[in-house]
Amino acid sequence: MRLARRRPASSTAELCVHGELATWLRDATPARGLRPKAAAIVDFLISQPQQAAYASVADVARRVGANPATVTRTAQALGYGGWPDLQRELRARYLSHLSAAQVNAAHREEGGTSWAGSLSRDQENLAQLAAHADDEAVARIARAIASARRTLVIAAGSYASAGTALAHNARLAGYDVRLEATGGADLVNSVAALGPEDLLIAISFWRLYQSTVTAAEDASERGTRVFVITDAASPPLAAAAEDVLLAPAEGTSFFPSLTAGLALCQSIVAQLATLDPDRTAASVAAAEERWVRYGVLHRAPTLKWDGGR
Numbered sequence: 001m002r003l004a005r006r007r008p009a010s011s012t013a014e015l016c017v018h019g020e021l022a023t024w025l026r027d028a029t030p031a032r033g034l035r036p037k038a039a040a041i042v043d044f045l046i047s048q049p050q051q052a053a054y055a056s057v058a059d060v061a062r063r064v065g066a067n068p069a070t071v072t073r074t075a076q077a078l079g080y081g082g083w084p085d086l087q088r089e090l091r092a093r094y095l096s097h098l099s100a101a102q103v104n105a106a107h108r109e110e111g112g113t114s115w116a117g118s119l120s121r122d123q124e125n126l127a128q129l130a131a132h133a134d135d136e137a138v139a140r141i142a143r144a145i146a147s148a149r150r151t152l153v154i155a156a157g158s159y160a161s162a163g164t165a166l167a168h169n170a171r172l173a174g175y176d177v178r179l180e181a182t183g184g185a186d187l188v189n190s191v192a193a194l195g196p197e198d199l200l201i202a203i204s205f206w207r208l209y210q211s212t213v214t215a216a217e218d219a220s221e222r223g224t225r226v227f228v229i230t231d232a233a234s235p236p237l238a239a240a241a242e243d244v245l246l247a248p249a250e251g252t253s254f255f256p257s258l259t260a261g262l263a264l265c266q267s268i269v270a271q272l273a274t275l276d277p278d279r280t281a282a283s284v285a286a287a288e289e290r291w292v293r294y295g296v297l298h299r300a301p302t303l304k305w306d307g308g309r
Helices: 013-026 036-047 051-056 055-065 068-077 083-096 100-109 115-132 135-145 156-171 186-193 212-223 235-240 258-273 277-294
Strands: 152-155 179-180 198-203 226-231 241-244
Touching: 013 036, 013 083, 013 235, 036 051, 036 055, 036 068, 051 055, 051 083, 051 152, 055 068, 068 083, 115 258, 135 198, 135 226, 135 241, 135 258, 152 156, 152 186, 152 212, 156 179, 156 198, 156 258, 156 277, 179 186, 186 212, 198 212, 212 235, 226 235, 226 258, 235 258, 258 277
Parallel strands: 152 179, 152 198, 198 226, 226 241
Antiparallel strands: none
């Protein structure tokens, strides 16, 4: 793909952003290349990511002297359904290079960070996930969990909430799935125990935790299958993964939204439970018996299910 000349970056940080965006978009470019106007649109995305991340399709077209239909066709040529799909990933990649304070300031400029706005953004993220989730990728990760000797879920910080739901419910479904959220020596030792018969699921969003990326790389080098759940994987994380499952994570404040990521994890377990229903039913029943024995639950079951008759 031939790109138009763009203005030089003003800092090392900007060079990093432009370089990552250029690598991502060049990798997405079809082998036959792009027409001049389409190449100009891609150059605009690389050189002006802040403007492009929030621009309408008409704004992008005007900036490069093209028409809106050309912007849409360019997004489709890069493998996206249209400009909104391409823009969402562009914005996620752009925001991953901003500090928490900068993200918070950007969201305030958009109109504040009220609780209602946060709920609205979560609804948008869920709608995007439902519309664009990769059904085959969800099925593949479920089958990978089912066939693995054991599965290690890596998720740090607040992202551990999604990892906890995935590991806890998958274990209830009858599979050996464990969460590693403490980091440090525990993370190193957990990854060191993995082999070709195992599976690692790395969960991280926004700027990503380096420990998660390193664990994915290490596991991949050891022959372990690696799946990633994120909003926009960095090149090293994507290179280590067999599949990258995307969930929108943009919030309205200084932290990312985990609603879509958690929903994706829940959907993986729901798919997993369909693979061997008898195994899952037996595992859940056994867990229920232990909950009663240990007095775990405040409300013990009092009704008998008769199959809906």
